[in-house]
Amino acid sequence: MSLLYEMNQKALALGVPISVHLDVTYRCNERCIHCYLDHDDHGEMTTPEIEDLLAQLADAGVFFLTLSGGEVFMRRDFFTILSHARRHLFNVKVKTNAAMIREPEAKQLRDLGVEQIQISVYSHRAEVHDAVTKLPGSHRRTIEAIRFLKSQGLKVVIANVLMGVNVDDHLGVMALARELQVPYTLDPTITPKMDGDTSLLDLRIAGEQLGQIFRQRELVGNVEEFCAPPTAPDESVMDGYPCSAGHTACYISPYGDVFPCVQFPLPCGNIRQQKFIDIWRTSAQFNEVRSIRARDLPVCSTCAHVGTCTRCPGLAYIEGNMRGPSSADCEKSFQRTGIPSANMLRGTTARPGPLVQIQPAPIS
Amino acid sequence: MILGGLITEKYISRSSAIAARLVGGEMMIMSAVDSTFFTLNEVATVIWQAADGQTSLKEIVHTRICSDFDVDLAQAQQDADQFVSELANHGILNVSPIPITGADSR
Numbered sequence: 001m002s003l004l005y006e007m008n009q010k011a012l013a014l015g016v017p018i019s020v021h022l023d024v025t026y027r028c029n030e031r032c033i034h035c036y037l038d039h040d041d042h043g044e045m046t047t048p049e050i051e052d053l054l055a056q057l058a059d060a061g062v063f064f065l066t067l068s069g070g071e072v073f074m075r076r077d078f079f080t081i082l083s084h085a086r087r088h089l090f091n092v093k094v095k096t097n098a099a100m101i102r103e104p105e106a107k108q109l110r111d112l113g114v115e116q117i118q119i120s121v122y123s124h125r126a127e128v129h130d131a132v133t134k135l136p137g138s139h140r141r142t143i144e145a146i147r148f149l150k151s152q153g154l155k156v157v158i159a160n161v162l163m164g165v166n167v168d169d170h171l172g173v174m175a176l177a178r179e180l181q182v183p184y185t186l187d188p189t190i191t192p193k194m195d196g197d198t199s200l201l202d203l204r205i206a207g208e209q210l211g212q213i214f215r216q217r218e219l220v221g222n223v224e225e226f227c228a229p230p231t232a233p234d235e236s237v238m239d240g241y242p243c244s245a246g247h248t249a250c251y252i253s254p255y256g257d258v259f260p261c262v263q264f265p266l267p268c269g270n271i272r273q274q275k276f277i278d279i280w281r282t283s284a285q286f287n288e289v290r291s292i293r294a295r296d297l298p299v300c301s302t303c304a305h306v307g308t309c310t311r312c313p314g315l316a317y318i319e320g321n322m323r324g325p326s327s328a329d330c331e332k333s334f335q336r337t338g339i340p341s342a343n344m345l346r347g348t349t350a351r352p353g354p355l356v357q358i359q360p361a362p363i364s
Numbered sequence: 365m366i367l368g369g370l371i372t373e374k375y376i377s378r379s380s381a382i383a384a385r386l387v388g389g390e391m392m393i394m395s396a397v398d399s400t401f402f403t404l405n406e407v408a409t410v411i412w413q414a415a416d417g418q419t420s421l422k423e424i425v426h427t428r429i430c431s432d433f434d435v436d437l438a439q440a441q442q443d444a445d446q447f448v449s450e451l452a453n454h455g456i457l458n459v460s461p462i463p464i465t466g467a468d469s470r
Contacts, residue, residue, distance in 0.1 A: 003401050003402070003403055004401055006403070007387060007392050007403060010387060010388055010390070011387060013388075014387065014388045016387055016388070018387070058385070061385055061386075061387050062385070063383060063385040063387070063392060063394075086380075089382065089383050089384045089385065090383055090385075091383030091394050091396075092383070113380065113381045113382070113383075113396035114396075115383065115394070115396060115399065155399070
């Protein structure tokens with residue numbers, strides 16, 4: 001059992017939000033075809049507001065802080081925010097497309113002691129990457145930035161979002177990651193736009209392609225083990241909670257809205273109206289999320305995959321019911337093992353609607 | 365004081381190249397240099413919090429550890445030396461034979 005696991009368990013027992021994902025802006029220099037965000041500024045938190053929020057997060061016990069967007073470097077005060085975060089001794093991870101990182105920015109990131117920079121790369125081929133970002137030259141800029149960051153000794157991770165348009169390129173991106181000497185992660189999750197538009201779901205890779213991905217040793221390690229049929233769940237599984245969202249982690253939007261997770265758009269409060277710790281401790285929405293155990297899920301509790309599924313309660317919420325199945329995860333479990341989920345057997349895995357998505361909370 | 369290369373007095377300060385947070389009475393610390401993760405027990409947390417660069421380790425042990433915890437001075441000093449040495453090896457604590465100026469005294 002690792003120390004980190006132990007600390008997470010301790011945070012869970014004490015009700016401490018050990019991880020926070022803070023989007024500092026939704027503005028972006030790229031226009032990625034799969035992006036779920038609205039890139040206009042509807043009233044981002046100011047520098048002093050974010051500084052105050054960071055102090056509140058430190059007091060609340062937050063240790064892991066992810067700063068993301070939008071593109072974080074669209075904020076001219078990003079280094080001020082980052083510097084403030086590090087003064088509060090957060091373990092900071094930055095998610096960026098890196099197109100605006102040159103040598104001086106890389107040096108500043110190093111000097112500020114950032115733990116990790118996660119960078120989106122869609123293909124090893126510039127024309128494919130640039131077609132996804134809709135920013136000509138973005139592939140070259142991003143790869144150059146990775147080299148600048150590596151030369152400063154920073155830890156960089158390549159995140160490869162997989163869609164139909166780049167599904168054949170992931171081995172090329174893996175090879176690129178090896179050449180750059182950075183770890184590689186793959187994510188096939190595509191979510192609806194924040195206004196509820198589901199057209200982005202057409203970008204998802206087909207189920208059979210997912211099945212092929214799950215059988216690649218380079219990605220999953222031991223294929224037999226990874227794709228093994230689920231074992232019968234024990235009591236601890238049924239008493240377990242689905243993920244850290246709302247338990248030890250949460251998400252804060254650029255407008256100060258607090259949610260259980262970036263992928264779980266259930267508004268729980270706004271830091272312009274309440275202190276973070278009061279939202280975290282007393283929000284009825286957070287408390288509802290925390291009350292749910294696997295045995296409370298009407299469909300999933302009857303599913304063979306209940307103990308091994310990556311069911312995302314946020315995606316289930318987007319589909320209309322936080323206690324319901326997440327059909328994308330049903331598909332993953334099916335493609336991984338060949339065994340249909342309880343939800344699939346009901347024959348209701350068609351695209352859901354209407355969808356609930358992130359909306360800024362009204363300011364009273 | 366340094367005698368024959370042996371540091372007899374140590375001043376310690378917290379590095380800025382770390383992430384740290386007190387959770388349920390235990391300090392969790394991660395080195396930004398090598399990502400080593402530590403959790404400090406109650407006694408080690410007291411030493412960590414007292415590491416202002418101005419107070420010697422001996423004084424910290426005497427005034428903050430032996431006074432508040434049921435522990436023998438010699439044993440406490442030995443444990444503290446070992447603890448400081450380990451954290452210093454990961455760049456988490458700065459150690460000096462003289463007071464450290466500009467250290468974070470929060």
